[in-house]
Each structure stands twice: as C-alpha cells, then as structure tokens.
Amino acid sequence: MAQAGTTHPGPCQMMRTCEHMAAPVPNPQFVLRGARSAVHALHFCHGAQGHPLLLSGSLRGLVHVWSLQTRRPLAALDGHGGQCVTWLHTLPQGPQLLSQGRDLQLCVWDLAEGRNAVVDAVHLESVGFCRASVLAEGPQRWMLAVPGRGSDEVQVLELPSKTSVSCLKPEAGARLGMPMCLQLWQAESSPRPLLLAGYEDGSLALWDVSARKVCSRVACHSEPVMALALDPRRARGVSGSAEKVLAVWSLEGQQALQVRGTHELINPGIADLKIRPDSKILATAGWDHRVRVFQWRTMKPLAMLAFHSATVHCVAFNTTGLLAAGSGDQRISVWSLYPPT
C-alpha cells in the first residue's frame, strides 16, 4: 500500500491545493436531521420522476425517504415493528424496496406512484447483524442471500418466488462461526453465481452457490469480519473488521482468494465500507466516529471526515459521486468529494 506523504499534482481537475499544503477537510454538503434515532442503513435510489432519493433505516425501525432536492423527508415507512432496520436495497424493476429488519422480516415495499405499502415479506431465520445481499439473475428474478437457520449457515433464496436455492453450510469442523457479511456476485464470463461471505472467526469464504461448496477460503482478520466490498471489474475487494486493519484481497481467476495487503488504521473498528461505482475511491464507516476516504487503487488515505459525534454505522455512494454517512448521533451527512469526471 502506498502511503504518500507528499503528492505531486497530477492532471486532476480537483487540484485545489498548492503543492505543499493540503487543503483543509471540506464540510458536508448538507446534513439530514430528523431520523430521531441512530441511522443503521443507507441507500441511494431514483424516485418516480427520476428524482434522486436517499433511503435511511433507523434503530427504531423506520425507513425514511429523503429527497435530495428539497433535503426533506418525503415519507417514513414503518414496517419492522420498532426493530432496527439493518439493510436497504432497491430492485431495478419498478421502485421496489427491500428492507431487512431485526424483527426477522425482510420486507418488499412498493413505492411506485406514491404508494408505500409492504407487498411481500420474507421470514428470516437469524437475528444477527448480518446484512443480506441481492443479485439480479434476470428480468423479474432475483437471488437473495440471507443468514440461515443454523448459526453458521447462509440461505440463498430466489425472489419473488421465495424458493430456497441452496443452503451453504461449512463442512463440519471448519468452525467459522456466524456469517457476518455477504456479497452475491456473478462474473460476466461465468454463469455460476458466487457468494463472498465474511465470518465470525475473521476468515473470508468464496462459495460456489450452485455447487454448494467453498471454492476458496482465506483468513484475513483475527476478529469478526464486519463489512466487505467487492470491485468486480478489478476482481479485488476489501474487508474491515473489529480490529485496526483493512485487508485488500483479490480473486485470482475468479476462484482463489488471496490477500494482497493490509492497511493499518489509527482506531479499531469498521462498521461498513463501500467502493464508489466508478471504482475510484473507498469510504469506510468507523467506530471512531470518523469516515475515512481512500484512493481505491492504491489505498492511499485521502480524507478523514470527523463530523459525527457517535459511531458511523453505514456509508453509501450514488452514481453522481455523493457520499452519505449515517451515524449513531442520528444525523446523516452528505458529502461531495472528488466528483467523478
């Protein structure tokens, strides 16, 4: 990992600094207040007339829909009985929203034409903090990975039929512990969907979903893996855990996981991490109240955003380059850093 002390100006239009003095950290572009409880999930999406929206899930079980134009909440969806909403995702066909809560429900919402009603729900078997992952298999067919009934299992379902595709259980004696984070993924070249799962023991496993077997496993951390993010184009990913280290790994030949390097952090604990869709920068949500931004290619630290006064639980990017961070201090900060060219 290159950690440059001094930088040389490149042909970057963001050059706002002189060569020797780094610019001060910018302020958030705006801050959304009114979630009334800690923010645990964030997701950018497009509303009806293409208006950009931000969805946030709170500790008290509400999902807020924020307009990024008026910067006001448009709606608050209450579907999880006051239990924490841990994961939000929209499906590309129609404004359909998936929300995972700790009430053991994964709700499917219809947001089209101003509606906000639960149209379907999947009953979950595990009450942990593991976030689900979804993969579009074809038009109107999605694959969903959620923690399964057994404490170390991962259940893969097909939506909207809710039929179980497979149940991924590590072989006896592997002692991986609970799955902590999931990422479904299908390479363009291969028809077989793959699942990356981070486990409680700090290891990362690559599952072949249809064969129900582990293709590769690597121990990246000594603490539970709290979050992982994958850059499919480079076949590389990064994971964070409860310790002070980010691990960068790659998928050699789509099959073998290999740790490429680690990046030391100042304070321990990563709650979430995301790579921007254009694969330029990586953002981490830290237990130390700070959001850190890295250049994804080199893992060079770019910025430390010390705005929040409590643990940052989640970060999200949208396609225009906005970065949102939700924190235990009930605020959502929205930043515009290094806008994509």
Place this chain on the structure above:
Amino acid sequence: MDPVASAVRLAVQEAVHILSSSEDGGHIISTLQSLRRYLGETETQAPPEEQEEFSRTHFSTILRCLVGKLSPDWLDLLPDGQLEELWASFFLEGPADQAFLVLMESIEGAASPSFRLMKMARLLARFLSAGRMAAVMEGQCGQQAGPASRLLQETLLTRVVGLPDHLGNRLQRETLAAFFPQNYFPLLGEEVLRVLQAVVDSLRGGLDCSVSFLSQVLGKACVHGRQKEILGVLVPRLTVLTQGNCLWQRVCWRLVECVPDRAMEAVLKGLVEAAPGPEVLSRLLGNLVTKSKKAQFVMTQKLLFLQYSCSMPMLQSLLGYLAMDSQRRPLLVQALKELLETWGSSSAIRHTPLEQQRYVSKALLICLTHLGEAELRASRDELLASLMEGVKSRLDSSLPPVRRLGMIVAEVASARLHPEGPPLKFQYEEDELTREMLALAVPWPAADGPSEAGPPVAPVSGESPDQETVDSGGPQAGWEGSDSELDSDDELVPYDMSGDGEQRGSKTPAYVRDCLEALTASEDWERWEAALRALEGLVLKSPAATREVSLELAKVLLHLEEKTAVAGFERLRQRALVAVTVTDPARVAEYLAVQFYALNYSLRQRMDILDVLALAAQELSRPGRLGRAAQRGSPGPGSQPSGAAVPAWKAVVEERVRCKTRRFCKQGSTGRAAAAGPNEFNAVAGYFFFPLLQRFDRPVVTFDLLGDDQLVLGRLAHTLGALMYLAVNTAVAVPMGKALLEFVWALRFHGDAYVRRGLLSAVSSVLLSVPAEWLLADLLDELLEARSWLADVAEQDADEDCRLLAVKALLLLEKLRDRLLPLSSP
C-alpha cells in the same frame, strides 16, 4: 671652590640678571643663545663638565626665571614669535624631569584663567606630544635609589599619574584634549613601552637598569582605575614582544614583580582582564604567584572568593594561568579544595548572594577541567567529602536556582572525581545558565586537539551539499517510479489529515458520580483516564450533583495516584480539584485546609493542597464569574456544539438594536461596564485561610514545618499571602490581616530565603487588601514593628529578591501614609 662650578654660576647669574631687567629683544636673544650652549644643542657646545653642572644645579632656576617673564609684552619684544620658540626650546630640550616638574609647578601656581596658564598648558601638551614623558621616566631607570632621588621619584610619580587630574582642576572647562584621561593614559602606555624598549636595549648592551619606577607608574595608574586605558595599550604590544623573547619576558616579569603591594591587586586584575588567554598571562606574569605573597593572595583568594565580578573569560585566563606551570599547579589544587569547601558550606549557601554562588560554581567547573586524573585522585577523598556535603545542603535548599547549581556541579564533579563509578544524573530543565555551565565543564582540548579535529571537519562540510542533492533526488525518483507503475493519470490529492489521531472518550462518563466510581473502583485504565479528563467539565456543568459528593470527590482526587502514564496528569487532577473546591467552597476548602496538617500525606500532596486552595480562591474572587458560569451551565448534555453560533446571532441582534436606537448619552454607548458582582470569596475566605494558620508551629511525626520542611513553609507563606490578596474588599480581611501579621512576626528571622520572600509578599498583601482606616485603627502596632523589620531587610538581606520585596512593601507603607495625611490634616 670648583672653578667649573663658579664659572657656570657666574654666567647663569648674569643671564638671570639680564633676563629679569632687560627690555631689549636682541640682548635677551643673545643671552638665551649663550645659555643654550649648556644644553648641548648648538654648534658651540660648552664643555661636558659645565653642561652637567648647569643641568644639575641651575637649569630649574633658569626655567623658573623664564616662566616668571612670560607675558604678552615680553614675547612681543621680537617679531614672528622668535622669542617664544627659543623660550619653549628650553623646556623641550633640557633635562626632561626638571622641565616637567617646573611646568607642573608653574601651572599649579598660575592664576586661574590667565595668559600664562594657557601658554604653559599648551607647552605641556607639546612636551607630551614630543615624547618627552618617555625621557622623564627613562631618567629614573638608570639611577640608583638614594633618599633624595626617592623623594624626587615620589614627586614625579604623583605628577606623572595625576597629570589629568591636576590639569583638569586648573583649567576646568578649558582643558585640552591631550589631558583627558582617555587620551593621556594610552599615551603614557606608549611611553612606558618606549622606555621598556630602551631598557631592553641597554640590558643587551650590558648596562644595568631598574624598572621599578615604571612599575610604580603602572601600579598607580591602575590604582587610579585606569587599567583599561593603559593596559589596553601595553598588553597587546607586550604579547607580541614577549613571544619567544626571553629578555622581554624577564623585563616584563620584573615590571609586574616591582609593582608595590598596595597596587598589586589593581594591576593583576587589569592584566587578567586585558590578557587574551592563559598563555599570554603566563608569558606576562611568569611565576609571580610563587614569588609574591600578595600576588598569590590576589590570584587565589581575592579574585575567586572575595569578589565575583570577573567575567568568564577572565576566570578562564586566571585558572588557566595557574594550571600552565608545574610550580603553580599545587595552587590550583588548593584553590579547587577551597572552592569546593565554600561551594558546599551550608552557611555560605544561605548567606551569600546567588550571583556569587554561580561564580564559585563556574570557577569550580573550570578548575576541574584543568586538573588531571592523577592530581584529582591524590585528594579524591577530601574532595568527595566536601562535594557530598555541598550537594546535600544544596538539594535541601528551597530555591530552585540553588538546587540546580547543586545538580549541575554534582553531575560534572562526580564524573571527574569518580569516573569509574556509575554516572550521577539529575533531572533539571535546560536553560541558558545550565548550558553555559555545561559548556564550561568541557575539558580544554589537548595541544594537538584542534589539528586532529580540523581535517575531518572540512571534508564533511564539503561533501554535505552532494549528499543533500542525492538525498532529495532519491525519494523523488522513487515516488515517480511507483506512480508511473500505478498509472498516475488520476492521482487524487489528499486533504489535510493532520487532525487524525487516536480516538478517546468512547468510555467517557457522563455524570459526576460515574467519574467518582471510575476513579475509585475501575480497573479499566482507559475509563479511568477518560473519567479524569471529563471530571472538570462535568463538575462545572452540574454543580448540584457535585455538591452531593464534593467531599468524597475531593478525598479521591487528593489521594489519586498516577497509575498509568497519563499526559498532563498533575494538571488534570489539579484542575478537577479546583473545580470541586469552587463548586462547594465551604466544605471542601475546610476539608483541604485541615488535611494540610494531617498525618499521612506526602509533601507533594501538601503543596498540592496549597496550590488548589490558592487557585480556587482566585477563581471565586474573579469578577464576573457568576454570569459566565451561568452561561456555561445552560446548554444541556444533548445539545449540539453550537458555541460559535450563539455569539453570531447575538452579534447580529445587538447590531440591529444599535442601529435602531438613538442614544442621548454619548459615553454610555461607547464602553460597556465590566460586569459587576459580589466577590464570592467573601463568604468563604475564612474556611480557606484560618485552618491553614492553626497548627504551623506544632510538628507531627511526618511533617515539621519549622524544621526540615521549610519548602512547604515557604509555600504556605506564599499561599497565605495570595489568599489575603484575594480577600480584598471582604469583611473578613481585617481579622485575616491581623492573623497574618502575627504569623509573619513569628517567622520573620527565618533562615531560608524562600520563606522570607513568602513572608514579605504576605506583608504586601495585607497592606493592599486591608482598608487603610482599619490598618491604622487595629493594626497600628504591628505595622510599626513590621516597618522597622522591612527597613532592615531592605538594607541587609543577602537575597536580592527579599530586598526587592521589602522595598516594595515599604513603598506600599509610604503610599498608605501619603493617602492618610491629607485626611487627617484639616
């Protein structure tokens, strides 16, 4: 009757007669010309016997006669000043000593502003510029000293050295530049050099000479305080002349040896000052210290122990001189022993000024650098004994500079005396003095030192630019390489990350009680530290909650030990204790003051108590504290950090109000009065003050204020003074002042300077804080007693700060009287 003598006498008598009666210019000229024959300057010289007879017996008569004739009319008898020229030639060409004496005599005898006086003064100036002074002195070098000539020498000596004074007295404002001491004494120096040159020449020629008159001149000039002027000329020249020339060196040694005892100190001090280094001093003085008792006393006692005015280069020269010759080295060892003894004597530490203690310490360090291993080993036990004694008494002192001197000297001296043992190491702050002293302690390089050290320096300095360019070029190339490898086209520029750091406060307690619990019971050191850091803020934010547990909190904080290396632990603890005391002053202050005399505390804790009490009193008595405290207390725990926002809107509102309001009173709008409020210290000053005074004279097993723990006593005196000062404008100030003056009275002759300083500042606080009317009504006797004591201290105390403080207190007393006098007079 000798025929030669009678012939000369006849001629002289006739000439005198003509000179005194004749008005004819030509006659006078021819008479003078005929007299000049005897001076031996004309073609027709008189026989040598006659010349000698003339100059021995008749020359001064003629000169006096010439002086007597001097008047404008007489000089105008011949045109073009011929007569004056001839007249002057007698003074400039005849025997110099007589001419000089007659000149001085006539100047002294002339009426104060007069034609004759000015003429004579100008002539004397010519005499000096013609270099005749050398002739005057040279004349005294060859002669054997008989009683008559000794009298002459005495007279000459007074005149030669006192010339600027005599002339200055006579001529007042008209005096000529040549007679200013700053011009005359360098000239005298030059003349002395010329005489010395002549002496050296005649010694080469096998003639015997004496330099004792020169020594006397030198000595007297130095006694008159003209060392700088005369030696400033002599020493540089002698430095050059004595280099590798034995004859000059011997003349020089003799010159200093013959200086009379009473002038020896002045001469030696001047020489030490003027000599550029020990080598030169050694060349100029030779082994003077072993030959002359007086010189030895001056060099080894007076300049080291009785005076402390020498600069460091002087001290270096002096001690270096003692070290340069094997005959003198025993003196250096002796000096070191005595220095160490003085340095370590507890009485000297207490009674000599700090400046002198520094001087002795520095001399000690220089001595150590000059002495070799063997010499030190020979008297090691003796030296170590007095060193240890001194270190002990110095570390006991309550004045930090004295302690620091002890530490520095002990470190250096023990390293020299006991090189094989483990090095002694003290903790002290570096400052100018310590650096200076440690630089003195670096041993002088051996003779071949510089040449050895020289060559390696040059290549390094020559090389360094190359190295630098290599260094700066290397990494740059490295970065570029790595950049190109990682396609640097979209390099992103990082923001300032300097604010990044380890996060704290995840475990910060939110309530005072939590802090208390964390500080007492917690084994979790992060939480313990967080609690310590948060405590002051919490206490100030929630006074009510603090009051419930204030005593426990104070107790815990007082006993708190630094278990982990928390940065700024002392300060955090102190701030927290002050906050607690301010929040619940009556109970906590009383508790702390009582604990001050309790059994099981360290001196550190006791001094902490004093500091906390003083700081808390200061905080309580600060005007406008209430308003600020209320403001600080208002934001609830959940509110956002909006500290910057509030003043902004406030400013906007005030600006608007100001625009829309018309004020009729001009002054009112411009300045806002400082917020007035009652002195909160008023109600509780007694709790702070009186318990501290109660038991200072009752020692307990671990704590004896009047014995060893004088440092704490000094702190106590200072703290009481501060409390008294802060109690200004309170009702309790009068009894406090009375009690404090009694305390001061009991301790006024304390031996420790730090304690005395505290007492003096306490007296000043009483004078400042207690209203004048009450001072006169209730404390009159005490004040009168204090006044005489203050006057004594101001004059006689060894410590400079004490004298200063006493003078300040006296001034306050004066002011008090001045203010009361107009009140009582009508």
